Amino acid sequence: MDTVTPRGMTGEEGEFPGGQDVNQPGVGGLRAGDPEQIGPYRLLGRLGEGGMGTVYLALAPTGRPVAVKVVKAEFAVEEGFAARFHAEVDNARRVASFCTAQVLDNGNDGSGRPYMVTEYIAGTPLSRQISQHGALEPGPLHGVALGVAAALAAIHVAGLVHRDLKPANVILSMSGPRVIDFGIARALDSTSGFTKSGEVLGSPGWWAPEQVRGQEITPAADVFAWGCLVAYAGNGRHPYGRGDMITMATRLLNSPPDLGALPAPLNDLARRATAMDPYQRPTAQDLLIALVGGGIAAPSAQRPADPPTLIATDVLNESWQPPPNVEPDSTRTLGTLGALGPDTVPPPPYPWTTGPTPSGPEGAQTTPTPPPGLSPAPATPVPGSGAFTAPAGPGAPQEHDSPPPRGASSGPRALSVSDTSPGSVRSSDLRGRAPAPEIPPDILPGIPATIPPGPPARESRRNWIIAGIAAVLALAVTAVVLLNIGQERGRREPPPPTPTGLTDVGRPVALGSPIEDPQLLIPRSPACGLVSYQGARPSQGQFCVVRWTLLNTGGKLVALGRDPLVLVDDRGQSHTPKPVTEGLPSALVPGERVDGVLVYDLPPVRKPAKLTGQVIEGGEKIEVRLS
Amino acid sequence: MRSLLSLLLAAALPLTASAPPFPASAHASAPSSAACTSAEGSDFDGDGVDDSAVGDPFADTVRAESSGAVHVLSGRSGGGTVVTAAEPAAGDGFGWSVQLAHLDDDRCADLLVGAPYADVQGREDAGAVYAIYGGGSQREPVRLIAPEPEADAHFGWSVTARGPLVAIGAPHENDGGVADAGAVYLAGADALTTLRRVSQNTDGVTGNAEVGDMFGWAVELGKLGGDAGELDLAIGLPYENDDGLGVQVGEGKLDSGAIGILFDVAENTGKQVSKKWDLREITEAEAGDRFGYSLAYGEEGDTSYLAVGAPLGDGGPVKNSGLVQLFQASSTAEITPAATFHRDREGVAGDGYGYAVAFSEGGGLRLAVGIPFAGSGRTGAVNLITVGDPDQTRLVTGESAGERFGWSVASAGNKLVVGAPDREGSGGAALLGRNDGAVTPVAPGAGQLPVLDGGASVDFGAAVG
Structure with missing residues (x-):
């Protein structure tokens, strides 16, 4: 703690890679000295600038608007930095895009500076939302909590840790909350010039205790930040108050956060998530499951270090209600730049968000018609993936092709993403899984929606049903992609044999x-x-x-x-x-x-x-x- | 020999697998040596029943990683005693070789343990041998080292004892500047620390020290000729090249192997009287046969036998399947080659027939031949041959794929003990009853055999004795 020196924290926010100005409508014009193009990306404007580099809004050759982040030259010259950067970005590219800004590309610009390209997410950063409009209502709050937990689960399942989760890195978009700026924090963190001086990457107030102590950073650090973020969004103030870095760090290490009044189950989840001991915190998956209606296990040290296994049911039936001020149309901002003609309207992030309805409770009352082409998705395995199966428990209903009736038990939508070889996931796998021990595994598939009813607009849960399913699918795809990668690297050797206890340990x-x-x-x-x-x-x-x-x-x-x-x-x-x-x-x-x-x-x-x-x-x- | 480092003997009673170790003494579970009935047998704990010793040279002990341990299996109770070095160091390889023998005057067996990767006086992997006295003797264990410890000599690679003599192989010791030519050390059982070195450069020893001969890879003592009352030393040189007379390097049939016999070895302090056999002199030989990889000595009546393994020899029609060559001698006849054993058409190249050999005496001498790589997935097997009636053979196979049953074999009274060091990772062994044919598996933590308290078994069964 005594050696902790904040880096790049001159402003409260706004630093690359965690800059608040990234991916939001506040696009500034290019300045003298800015290149016209980075790689194949034509720059349109500035999204932000920080100690680490600059973020530009750019157009991909396909016409898609993207965010291009270029690292400052001073880092780029550091030996090994570029390799680390690209290695990290390569990892980040495997993160499923649900609730995250997908990493699309990376490369070096003409002068050798590494850059990465992500989806451009139009919306309002949570930080600005809170500072300008105050605490979120329970409905959007639950949505933010769920969306960020889902994003973290996707990030963690890819083996990454965000390390800099904070409200500025959560964009409230029409398609849901989206987490940005993950994936390169570690490349910066391992830059020797920084770690030597004892600096801590991240943002004061959003550190986990172990980050301040310079201890191991695990996904649990992101979970801690999630707890703080939810408390911040629900109360409109930071759980550790305001103050300079030293003050914040001292409070962080010496006092529990003031989580204020949060609606259940967020109060309990935030409290658990902000446990001082990282091992006592739930995982992102635990949070996800708890938020979609399952209980949460008392976190314990005996939690098996299982690979991420997401068991989700379609009780993801909260609806995303963007705060009323969140603008539905990202093209408006782009249009103001005069860069996009009417023919280059950026594709919405997801097909089912075409024709976004006006936000707010009224707008959310639309009839939940099944989105075309989507409902069969859960029953349609991702090509090449036997990695998720519907547990065929006794009496488990069969898959059906239309969304379940509202308010009814949700049907067998338990999908399990597992690292085991394709086809080897058995329903019995659910039994021993850690994430939701309080849910009797056998009834998991049919668990009723027991989450506290979200305030208005319960009807329009369509988006979240879909989104929940999409989350599961996205994670499944991630797992499958990882499996495939593994097999390629292993020269197409068969996947690891199912554990039989037969190993070569102890055998020459x-x-x-x-x-x-x-x-x-x-x-x-x-x-x-x-x-x-x-x-x-x-x-x-x-x-x-x-x-x-x-x-x-x-x-x-x-x-x-x-x-x-x-x-x-x-x-x-x-x-x-x-x-x-x-x-x-x-x-x-x-x-x-x-x-x-x-x-x-x-x-x-x-x-x-x-x-x-x-x-x-x-x-x-x-x-x-x-x- | 500044200090004779004592050993810790964790005397674990059958029902208390975690009995605390008795420091610096060789306690065994029986109170006195009075019960030891045989001056020949292998009753270490003094309960009147022959015991056996099983080495785990890669075991983690409570004090050091991979320092090694030896389990003495009680023939009566089925329990055992764990023996580790008093000051174990990581990577000693304690238990690489084990032998129950009689070193002192009581009628209880004592234990010799090789630790060929022990660092000695700052010389890495020079090797050491420990003598632990059985039968509840209060005698301090003895640590033997080469008079001039040499790095990477691997003193203790092989050990044997018979009658008043102890022989220790250091096959990677240099000899007259010749790398890995190998050496053997001899000591009287009553004067263990006075070691005498013999090598191919010793006057009267047939053969020349050549690079990589590994003289001393295997050692055995017995009555193989010369003065009927004197012990002879048999030495395996499995990496001897069959290259004719004189000194050559890398010529001839590489690693075809050889054995040497030093007659009346204790008596001939000046010049040795010796004989040497290359495999070629007995049967068809080729490069890489590894003749002399394993040695065993047994007696039946007036006839004494030496079995010599060549695990990559051509066993009958199958190349590289392995063979065992028997030699025999008597009070009136010099040692001569006798039968050759192999698996004939049933052999498979790489089976390793003859990787380990042992004799089981009493009621008809039997030869046990380890075939650790036999079977699908290297399950391993042991071939039991009645020496007097070689048509009477029996094949005992291991339990599970990959366990390498037959990696080591030794006699233990009326039983044979067979090592399967890769059974379930941590290793195992089996006791083969002589008469009932029963195969009793043993492993630390199974049955009454205590686990390695505070450590972990890795290669239990890598050596038996």
Whole structure:
């Protein structure tokens, strides 16, 4: 805490990457010195500028308006920054676009500065909404809470942590609240020039305690910010009050937040989310489930570190009610720039938002007709994804093609996104899943909508039913994409075998002939969840330390390959070892034994599945099953 | 030998798997040595029933990772005792080799444990051997090291003891500047710390020290010729190249392997009298046979036998399936090659027939041959052969794929103990009853055998003795 120095916090908000001016109608004109084009994107105006760079509104070659964020040259010249930036953006591109501004592209501009391109979200930042119009009504508040929780779930399921969630990064758009500016915080955070000086990335008041303490940042930090954000939106004031950075940080570490009066269940959820101990906080999925009507488990340390499994029912039947002042039409802003003709109206973010109705309770009274082409979606697996199935519990109703009757039990819409190989998700998987232990798994599919009735406009829950389904689908797609990526990287090897308890832990793996060639022994299961290793800290979430022993019981000098052993996690993602430990030796003389550890930086919920690589130079590729 | 480091013996009673260790003494579960009835058997705990020792050289102990541990399995209770080094260090490999033998005057067996990857006097992986006295002896355990410890010598790679002699192999020790030529150390059981080194450069030892011969990979003591009252030392050199006379490097049939016999080895302190066999002299040999990879000694009547494994030898018609060559001697006959065993047409290249060998004496000498890579998924097996009637054979296979049953074999009284170090990851073993044919699986934490308190088993069964 004493070493904490805010960076780029000269203004209350408005810093890149978390700038409030990003993705909102307040588009300024280009200034002298601004380029006309970045990559293939033609710049139209400025959306914001901060300590880290500039955000432009631009047109993609397709005519789509996008936000292009360019990092300042001073960061770009830092060695390794561009690679980190692009690695992070590549990760962010896998985040499902539901409730987030989708990351579309990244590259380097003509002068070598890295940039990233996201959807342009027209709307009002939550920060401005609150500062100008005060606290949200319970209906929109619930929508914001749900939308942000869904966005976090999507971000976390992709293995990312937002790290800078705050009201300025939540855009209230006509299609729902959208979370922006995730994905590159870590690239900036790991910029050595910053971390060395003990600075904390993020915004005062929206840090989690562990961020201030410089401890491990996990998805739980985002959940903490979610709790603060909901309290802020519901009360119109920050749960830690106002003050400078030191004041805020001191309060954060020493007193509980003032969550004010929030409607149930948000009061309870916000309280849990702002627990000092990150392990006591619910996950984004827990929040999501609780918000759509399930209970929430008492968070406990025994929570299995399951990969994100989202079980959602179509009890996502709150309706999104944009605050009355939120403008429905993003083209208006663009039009004022004179950049877009009538033929270049940007496509709405989602098909079902075509012809947005005027906001407000009256406008929301439209008849909830099934959107064309959408209702079958839940029953139609995403191509190539057996990854979600409807649990075929006894008596579970079959899929039906139209939305369930209002107010009725919602039908079997339990979709489960799992990391297991396609088709391997069984309904029994629901049983042991952590997120909603208070819901008897068997009745999950048919759970009635028990959420506290949102105030008006309960009729027009169509958007949220759809949106909820879309969230599930989007996450399912994410999981499938990850699986596919994993398989590609694994040279189309079959997905990790279903856990049978049969691993190679404790079994020397022959690197060739079992008698003549060296053996690789992983004596114990990897130790995961480490928040530091010899002073190094994980940037993805956790270190997994894999002990190894190499033994040459043969008679030859054996040269070992230079490529490090790759760890494949339970989602099929490959990881190379961190350079915090020495790698394998270059050769083994007869009789030689070498012991060591490999340290991998994994996203929080992942588990190591196997090690692969070619240990012997020119030898065969081996595979060591770890789980 | 500044200090003879004591050992911790965690004497775990059958029902208390977490009994605290008794520091610095070799307690066993029986109160006195009076119950030890045999001067020949392997009764370590003194309860009148032969025991067996199972090494887990990669076990984590409460004090150090991968330092290794040895379990002494009580033949009577089915329980066991965990033995670890008093000052274990990470990666020692304690339990790489184990042998129950008689080192002192009581009638209880004592335990020799090799830790070939122990660092000694700052020399990495020089290796050490521990002698732990059984039968409730109050005698301090003894730590043996080479008189001039050498890095990567792996002293303790192999150990054996018979009668008044102890032999320890250091196959990766350099010899006269020749890398990995190997050496063997000899000591009297009553004077363990006085070690005598023999190598191929020792006067009278047939053969030349060549790079990578690994003299001492396997060692065995027995009566194989010479003076009938004196012990002879058999040495395996599985990486000896069959390259004719003189010193060569990397020529001839690489790693075809050889054995050497040093007759009356304790008596011939000046010049050794020795004989050497390349596999070629007995049967058809080729490069890489690894003849001398494993050794076992047994007696039946006046005849004594030496079994020599060549796990990559050509077992009959199947190349590289492995074979075991039997030698025999008697009080009147010098050692000569006898039968050759293999799996004939049933063998598969890479089975590793002969990876480990042991004799089981009493009531008809039997030879046990480990075939750890046999079967689908390297389940492994053991071939039991009645030496007097080689047509009487039996094949015992492992329980599960990949467990490498037969990686190690040893006799334990009227039983055979077979290591399956990769059973379920942490390893296992089996006791094979001689008469009833019963196969009793054993593993730490199963039945009455205590788990490694505060540590973890990794390769239980990698060595048995």
